[in-house]
Amino acid sequence: MTRTIKALALLLLLAPLTAVAGLRVFACEPEWSALAEEIGGDRVEASSATHALQDPHYVEARPSLISQVRKADLVICSGAQLEIGWLPMLLSKANNPRILPGKDGFLEASSMVRRLDVPDSVDRAQGDMHPQGNPHIQMNPHNIARVAQALGKRLAELDPDNAADYQARTADFLRRWNTAITRWEEQAKPLAGSRVVCHHKSWVYLEDWLGLREVTTLEPVPGIPPTAAHLSALLAELGTDGKGADMIIRSPFQNPKPSEWLQERTGIPAVMLPLTVGGSDRAKDLFSLFDDIIERMLSARAGSRS
Secondary structure, three states: HHHHHHHHHHHHHHHHHOOOOOOOEEOOOOHHHHHHHHHHHHEEEEEEEEOOOOOOOOOOOHHHHHHHHHHHEEEEEEEOOOOOOOOOHHHHOOOOHHHHHOOEEEHHHHOOOOOOOOOOOOOOOOOOOOOOOOHHHOHHHHHHHHHHHHHHHHHHOOHHHHHHHHHHHHHHHHHHHHHHHHHHHHHHHOOOEEEEEOOOOOHHHHHHOOOOOEEEEEEOOOOOOOHHHHHHHHHHHHHOOOOOOOEEEEEOOOHHHHHOOOOOHHHOOOOEEOOOOOOOOOOOOOOOOHHHHHHHHHHHHHHOOO
């Protein structure tokens, strides 16, 4: 009996050690931590600096985040200066040379894809501009596929003993992901050509993917909250017959009042779309994120025709 108890005690002591993930992945946004979990499985411990209900442009460099970066084997962020207001401070205070830009421990997701909205010049009068292009690349699932390939390769390089597992998981994810893309594109065919009003220019990759046309934005310039004067000008532009656009789009962390105000006066349906994993009750992972986006847009589009 004593031997049995000792054996059980030894197993309990060893269990936490065997459960520890091989690589610590620090993601700047939830979509990349979700992707790391898809590719790495139990071999990675992924965390995100931000959550779906906060604006990723504005994050406090808290001690808890500094500690996570200090311990990280890999940092993956959207880049294109989306995190310029807080990531450099985290990297500096963490004092972890392995995960600095240019090192194997740093992966900039947007550098893996064709960036849209790259300005010819940058002027502060234009608002919150991104000189390297729009950073919200996760809104096109084809972009996520490209990042998945790069992430799988990087995880294998950082943990060569388990490279075959990362390669197999990457291939499995891409098989399931490409099947889902085919399904989403078939479902979204009725959305092609839809005219959208966006709160912020967060949706250019979604628009490019689905063939949407952005009519205007609720923000007078990027990053500046909608003003009464600008909303009044939009009302005059769009008219009150509901025919000026097909839907008004905002993300969960943006004030719903401007889009609701415009909906009440124009009859154009306003819809909240999750910008990342966790942005709605349904968007619990990358697959259900796009399931929810497509369904919400189809419902809004149907409402604009009624």
